[in-house]
Amino acid sequence: MAKKAVIAAAALAVATSGAQAQGEPERLDAAASDPAKMGWMQGSPPAADKMIRLEDLGHFTFPKTRWSFSNYRQFTRSIGVTRGDMAVVALPRAERKDIDAIHFTPLGGTQPMTWAQSLSANYTDGIVVLHRGSIIYERYFGVTTPHSQHIAFSVTKSFIGTLAASLAAEGRLDPDAPVTRYVPELAQSGFGDATVRQVMDMTTGIAFDETYTNPNADIFRHALAGGFGPRPKDYAGPEGLQAFLLTIGKKGEHGERFTYRTANTDALAWIVERVSGERIATLLEDRFWRKLGMEQDASMQIDGTGMVFGGGGLMPALRDMARFGEMMRNGGKWQGKQVVPAAAIADITKGGGKTEFAKNGAYPTLPGWSYRNQWWVSHNDHGAYSARGIHGQAIYIDPKAEMVIARFASHPMAGNVAIDPTSIPAYEALGRLLVGEKGR
Amino acid sequence: MAKKAVIAAAALAVATSGAQAQGEPERLDAAASDPAKMGWMQGSPPAADKMIRLEDLGHFTFPKTRWSFSNYRQFTRSIGVTRGDMAVVALPRAERKDIDAIHFTPLGGTQPMTWAQSLSANYTDGIVVLHRGSIIYERYFGVTTPHSQHIAFSVTKSFIGTLAASLAAEGRLDPDAPVTRYVPELAQSGFGDATVRQVMDMTTGIAFDETYTNPNADIFRHALAGGFGPRPKDYAGPEGLQAFLLTIGKKGEHGERFTYRTANTDALAWIVERVSGERIATLLEDRFWRKLGMEQDASMQIDGTGMVFGGGGLMPALRDMARFGEMMRNGGKWQGKQVVPAAAIADITKGGGKTEFAKNGAYPTLPGWSYRNQWWVSHNDHGAYSARGIHGQAIYIDPKAEMVIARFASHPMAGNVAIDPTSIPAYEALGRLLVGEKGR
Numbered sequence: 001m002a003k004k005a006v007i008a009a010a011a012l013a014v015a016t017s018g019a020q021a022q023g024e025p026e027r028l029d030a031a032a033s034d035p036a037k038m039g040w041m042q043g044s045p046p047a048a049d050k051m052i053r054l055e056d057l058g059h060f061t062f063p064k065t066r067w068s069f070s071n072y073r074q075f076t077r078s079i080g081v082t083r084g085d086m087a088v089v090a091l092p093r094a095e096r097k098d099i100d101a102i103h104f105t106p107l108g109g110t111q112p113m114t115w116a117q118s119l120s121a122n123y124t125d126g127i128v129v130l131h132r133g134s135i136i137y138e139r140y141f142g143v144t145t146p147h148s149q150h151i152a153f154s155v156t157k158s159f160i161g162t163l164a165a166s167l168a169a170e171g172r173l174d175p176d177a178p179v180t181r182y183v184p185e186l187a188q189s190g191f192g193d194a195t196v197r198q199v200m201d202m203t204t205g206i207a208f209d210e211t212y213t214n215p216n217a218d219i220f221r222h223a224l225a226g227g228f229g230p231r232p233k234d235y236a237g238p239e240g241l242q243a244f245l246l247t248i249g250k251k252g253e254h255g256e257r258f259t260y261r262t263a264n265t266d267a268l269a270w271i272v273e274r275v276s277g278e279r280i281a282t283l284l285e286d287r288f289w290r291k292l293g294m295e296q297d298a299s300m301q302i303d304g305t306g307m308v309f310g311g312g313g314l315m316p317a318l319r320d321m322a323r324f325g326e327m328m329r330n331g332g333k334w335q336g337k338q339v340v341p342a343a344a345i346a347d348i349t350k351g352g353g354k355t356e357f358a359k360n361g362a363y364p365t366l367p368g369w370s371y372r373n374q375w376w377v378s379h380n381d382h383g384a385y386s387a388r389g390i391h392g393q394a395i396y397i398d399p400k401a402e403m404v405i406a407r408f409a410s411h412p413m414a415g416n417v418a419i420d421p422t423s424i425p426a427y428e429a430l431g432r433l434l435v436g437e438k439g440r
Numbered sequence: 441m442a443k444k445a446v447i448a449a450a451a452l453a454v455a456t457s458g459a460q461a462q463g464e465p466e467r468l469d470a471a472a473s474d475p476a477k478m479g480w481m482q483g484s485p486p487a488a489d490k491m492i493r494l495e496d497l498g499h500f501t502f503p504k505t506r507w508s509f510s511n512y513r514q515f516t517r518s519i520g521v522t523r524g525d526m527a528v529v530a531l532p533r534a535e536r537k538d539i540d541a542i543h544f545t546p547l548g549g550t551q552p553m554t555w556a557q558s559l560s561a562n563y564t565d566g567i568v569v570l571h572r573g574s575i576i577y578e579r580y581f582g583v584t585t586p587h588s589q590h591i592a593f594s595v596t597k598s599f600i601g602t603l604a605a606s607l608a609a610e611g612r613l614d615p616d617a618p619v620t621r622y623v624p625e626l627a628q629s630g631f632g633d634a635t636v637r638q639v640m641d642m643t644t645g646i647a648f649d650e651t652y653t654n655p656n657a658d659i660f661r662h663a664l665a666g667g668f669g670p671r672p673k674d675y676a677g678p679e680g681l682q683a684f685l686l687t688i689g690k691k692g693e694h695g696e697r698f699t700y701r702t703a704n705t706d707a708l709a710w711i712v713e714r715v716s717g718e719r720i721a722t723l724l725e726d727r728f729w730r731k732l733g734m735e736q737d738a739s740m741q742i743d744g745t746g747m748v749f750g751g752g753g754l755m756p757a758l759r760d761m762a763r764f765g766e767m768m769r770n771g772g773k774w775q776g777k778q779v780v781p782a783a784a785i786a787d788i789t790k791g792g793g794k795t796e797f798a799k800n801g802a803y804p805t806l807p808g809w810s811y812r813n814q815w816w817v818s819h820n821d822h823g824a825y826s827a828r829g830i831h832g833q834a835i836y837i838d839p840k841a842e843m844v845i846a847r848f849a850s851h852p853m854a855g856n857v858a859i860d861p862t863s864i865p866a867y868e869a870l871g872r873l874l875v876g877e878k879g880r
Binding site for chain 1: 484491494511514515516517518522589673710714719736747
């Protein structure tokens with residue numbers, strides 16, 4: 001990689017990692033970093049110190065992220081995922097007043113915290129909780145509103161995984177087939193001898209370095225190929241995500257252990273498009289946005305060739321993300337109609353290999369979990385499973401409690417390992433409350 | 441301008457002008473250039489000969505434009521103009537079967553043409569006609585659908601002009617004030633001694649070359665500043681439309697004659713933002729999209745600083761463009777409520793200086809017309825007025841016939857001088873039919 005490209009990638013690395021650099025003043029808390037109070041992008045034009053630009057990675061730099069994540073489409077090319085003409089299916093309201101006061105103990109902590117406190121600890125931008133399909137709790141912070149198309153980051157993966165699982169349940173996609181049956185171009189890449197199932201469950205042994213402190217890491221080559229960050233002037237890398245996937249090598253064996261690599265989802269999105277003969281945005285419209293009475297259009301980040309960023313580019317409204325979760329909770333049914341095959345939902349909720357997941361060792365906040373069809377499965381006594389994106393994006397489905405949580409956040413840290421301690425026990429505590437169980 | 445920049449601008453010039461280069465094979469007609477049949481952007485990824493990319497100006501090159509104009513947001517950064525939660529106000533249907541057979545004689549022609557023939561002559565992508573608020577005619581072609589957010593190009597200007605006229609009618613904006621009262625930064629530019637009225641009516645004497653055959657023309661410097669075309673690697677020009685406006689000089693006197701220059705609208709958008717304290721996208725939402733029962737969200741092209749392209753960046757759905765026209769036709773009322781001040785509409789429909797317009801000499805298809813508040817006013821016996829964008833975008837309002845026409849098109853030629861001959865007489869003929877007048 002040429003020198004300038006390395007510098008650009010290094011800048012992207014620092015911005016994306018959320019790591020606190022040496023000598024940096026202590027990071028602002030949620031109240032101090034409130035994006036409405038900080039005045040980002042106010043003024044015509046905004047003053048230099050209020051401006052957020054892709055070109056200097058401002059959209060990926062805390063605390064500007066507290067504004068940019070709610071306005072993400074301004075920093076990227078995108079395609080519409082439109083709701084069409086279906087009437088909005090309103091979510092009934094049955095708000096509860098006892099949720100803010102729920103107490104729980106953060107993972108690894110000793111002091112109790114309330115649900116209300118967790119929202120600022122987590123830099124929550126918006127959160128909605130459904131119980132039996134009714135909104136029992138809903139809050140927005142900063143510049144986020146019910147109309148915001150907030151970036152969902154890797155929550156996107158679970159939408160792609162649900163499409164793939166649906167095609168499998170319909171008999172159109174064979175998970176046991178080699179990926180090359182559907183995308184022959186991948187033969188020469190590290191995916192060449194992987195199965196679709198290994199891609200779906202992220203057990204491929206591809207050489208894809210997602211280490212955010214390494215400026216040459218593949219995750220940054222990926223971002224440059226997609227055009228998601230400013231390219232160095234001498235950029236000569238692949239154009240688009242599909243061209244990028246062809247450059248990925250192999251490292252280790254397929255099928256042995258879970259390793260979270262965004263490239264798997266981009267490969268899966270490619271497979272889904274080849275199998276269905278449709279572009280991903282059209283599938284999201286035809287199968288979800290035009291079927292679930294969504295109240296807002298969504299946007300999807302695309303690269304310079306028109307390919308969506310299946311690994312992390314969806315920008316939905318919060319309540320629509322909750323509607324999707326509610327359809328999942330109901331076994332794929334919505335308003336009495338089967339929207340996603342029941343077999344697809346069952347294949348997700350049963351979970352993946354716990355052994356392969358445990359081998360990874362990088363998920364201390366997720367003991368006993370597994371990964372299946374791009375969903376994170378808890379295997380807890382409520383059967384909870386989740387869609388998860390960096391900086392705190394989440395759909396959390398608790399079948400036993402008949403509960404769905406959708407959350408947007410702009411936590412300074414990218415990894416959910418920093419966010420789970422004050423999230424997962426809060427969600428579990430609310431789930432227990434809803435089924436009348438006592439706290440642990 | 442450095443050599444590479446000149447080459448890039450020259451490419452943009454040729455692509456934008458729609459001029460047929462010497463030796464080029466005869467241009468495809470509407471049927472032969474049907475974008476659905478040509479298969480643009482089909483496949484995952486599209487084959488090289490089916491790919492449309494910003495980087496090689498494909499999105500601005502005929503016949504690819506027949507696809508890209510209906511999918512324009514994929515080629516630019518954009519901001520949402522969202523409809524919010526208001527219930528859709530459905531447009532009643534009263535479709536007439538006699539419209540396709542209307543005969544008219546094209547301007548400058550001798551042979552009659554039918555309305556139906558005019559649609560392909562004009563490379564129409566979509567057209568809807570309202571009579572007394574009901575849809576009497578609606579057609580879509582190629583890849584354009586009722587959900588397409590088609591680029592409206594300079595039809596955008598009339599939305600900005602209506603915002604400005606509204607602020608004037610509300611007493612918040614003084615058209616007779618110098619522009620520098622609202623945007624002091626413009627003092628050193630060619631706008632420095634102009635009034636707001638001169639900007640609104642495009643009678644400024646700024647030095648802004650919009651000659652598409654000159655690669656150094658300001659219109660290309662404008663596009664590069666906005667980031668709307670691929671920038672040369674050595675680009676060192678202004679960043680964003682507002683910074684660009686500051687580089688415009690003066691040529692001639694203000695107030696003497698109408699000269700159509702996109703920069704005026706960008707300056708007006710800046711003034712409107714300063715006066716209102718709101719960004720344009722928010723104003724479009726609060727005053728139109730969330731008030732008119734729009735059925736779709738719209739998108740608005742933005743530059744790298746978040747400023748909208750007021751001169752040509754709006755991407756609305758066709759029926760929503762018609763709803764806006766219908767509100768205008770009703771003197772600013774919609775569903776019994778005054779949405780735009782009646783005085784603003786009256787100030788638009790009375791028209792501008794016919795003398796200043798005639799001095800221009802560049803509009804043989806618009807004899808006796810004038811330009812007021814970013815609208816084109818016919819002064820014909822029906823009192824018709826129009827919003828007009830390159831390649832055939834239009835809103836045409838005929839008050840006497842109680843008719844509103846909204847049209848999207850992707851004509852190979854940019855200038856409406858090539859499109860008016862088969863459009864304006866067709867619209868006039870339909871207007872006469874609706875009021876029971878005989879043909880001329």
